[in-house]
Amino acid sequence: MTTVRRHVARGAAALAAAAALCVTAVPSTALATPASPASPADEGAPAGPPAALPAGMYGTTDPTYDGVWRQSLAMLAQRAVNVMPADSAVAWLLGQQCDSGAFPAYRPDTTKPCDATTVVDTNSTAAAVQILAALTTHPDAMNNGISWLTSVQNKDxxxxxxxxxxxxxxxxxLAIGALAAGGAPVGTRLSTEGRSPYQALSTFAIPCDAKEGGGAFAYQPDKSGKLLPNADATAAGLLGGIGKRMVTTGVEPGPGPVCQDLHPLTPERAARNGASYLVKALAKTGHLDQPPMPGAADSAPLPDHGNTADAVVALTTAGYGKQAAAPMKWLEKNSAAWAKENGPAAYAQLIFAAHTTSTDPRKFGGTDLVKALNATGPAPKWIGPKPLTTAEQQKVLAEQKAEKHSMSGNLWTMGIGAFAALVICAVFVVRAKRRRA
Known part of the structure; x- marks a missing residue:
């Protein structure tokens, strides 16, 4: 999801949550008319950013709707390129967590315990769990986050x-990625009605023979129950359908994806069908598009850098790296200005794509993404050597295998030689004793 769209979604969700709280607090006799959403000034709504953002945070823009999200993605990207985030960055994230294990989008006053008015969400929590799993130093916080996620799993x-x-x-x-990162069994994480997260994902899959968006995932059914194709949801559905987290590694590319309607539709088949939709959508221009913002004067679709990066990650992880190569090249040529404008999460999404495709993020279309990301937050605790690409790793493994084989041969030869020397020595000793006798 792009940074701008995530701000809008988080704002709408926060207002909806605040409205729900108002409804539960008012007697039923007073509900003759629908409750209006709470305004940002109302109690329980997220407060605006402080005059100076807390130490340890990434970015300089209002964190009200994406503070934990961008913090988590920034640190995940750093770990992917062998950079250890500052202690202050980790401490800030830990301080956002509620006792329940959930994370809000942003909690400005962490001295006050979370209560019923604290607006927490699954997206912030899932992202935080994934970086806590990558850090490995705070297992209790990670497990608490997973426990909260499983406690709010829907019946479907x-x-x-x-x-x-x-x-x-x-x-x-996102929740599937968090469970997978924390080592929780995703397939057996069943709801109260015995349904798994993979089964839930399959319900958003559009049949291949549909007139519009065959193979894609919908975000949700619309008011009439119809599933409409959504590239953002399709990338998330593909990655979740194969049980992967946001930071993954690509696999050996194979044949291109095809869309097949199976009955019943398996989660993996739904994911593969989603890949076929993304490949077709990307083939038109080399990138995905986003609809214009409401009220915009220009009605033409705009390039969607963030969702294109997410699609590259999902496709490459699923074994469709060849089909993701052209969009990746487009990102390298066209994403520097977008990332600079949108900050830490945007840099992170590009680093995820580079990491998955074995592209050097330090030479990304003339931009050092790692340096740029590090500059948006506190100085890293340490920066390790550049991690090997997939090709370099394979070369090292081959050399090690050859060296091991060579050493085995040498040891065998040395063993035979040593044994022969011992035999010869024994013969001389016996002969010498015979002469003396």
Whole structure:
């Protein structure tokens, strides 16, 4: 999900959650008219950013709707390129967590315990769990986050943006990634009605023979129950459908994806069908598009850098790296200005794509993404040597295998030689004794 769209989604969800709190607090006799959403000034709504953002945070823009999200993605990207985030960055993230294990988008005053007015969400929590799993130094915080996620799993097996909200493909995919990162068994994580997260994802899959968007995932059914194709949800559904987290490694590319309607539709088949939709969508221009913002004067679609990067990660992870190569080249040529404007999360998404495709993020279309990302937050604790690409890793493994084989041969030869020397020595000793006798 792009940074701008995530801000909008988080803002809408926060207002909806605040409205829900108002409804539960008012007697039923007073509900003759629908409750209006709470305004940002109302109690329980997220407060605006402080005059100076806390130490340890990444970015300089208002963190109200994406503080934990961008913090988590920034640190995940750093770990992917062998950079250790500052202690202050980790401490800030840990300080955002509620006792329940959930994370809000942003909690400005961490001296006050979370209560019923604290707006927490599954997306922030899932992202935080994934970086805590990568850090490995705070297992209790990670496990608490997983426990909260499992406690708010919907009956259909999926997750919505907030606890109790209808499931959607994006939130379900993120939650799957969090469970996988923490080592929790995703396939056996069943809801109260015995449904798994993978089954929930499959309900958002559009049949291949549909007139519009065959193979794609919908974010949610619309008011009439119809599934409409959504590239953002499709990338999330593909990655979640194969049980992967946001930071993954590519696999050996194979044949291109095809769309097949199976009955029943398996989660993996739904994911592969989603890949076929993404490949077709990317083939048109080399990138995905986003619809214009409401009220915009220009109605033409705009390039969607963030979702294109997510699609590259998902396709490459699923074994469709050849089909992701052209979009990756497009990102290298066209994403520097977008990332600079949108900050830490945007740099992170590009680093994820580079990491998955074995592209050097330090030479990304003339931009050092790692240096740029590090500059958006506190100075890293340490920066390790550049990690090997997949090709370099394979070369090292081959050399080690050859060296091991060579050493085995040498040791065998040396063993035979040593044994022969001992035999010869024994013969001389025996002969010498015979002469003396």
């Amino acid at each position: 097996g999926g997750w919505g943006y907030s606890a109790g909200a209808p499931s959607d493909a994006n939130s379900t995919g």
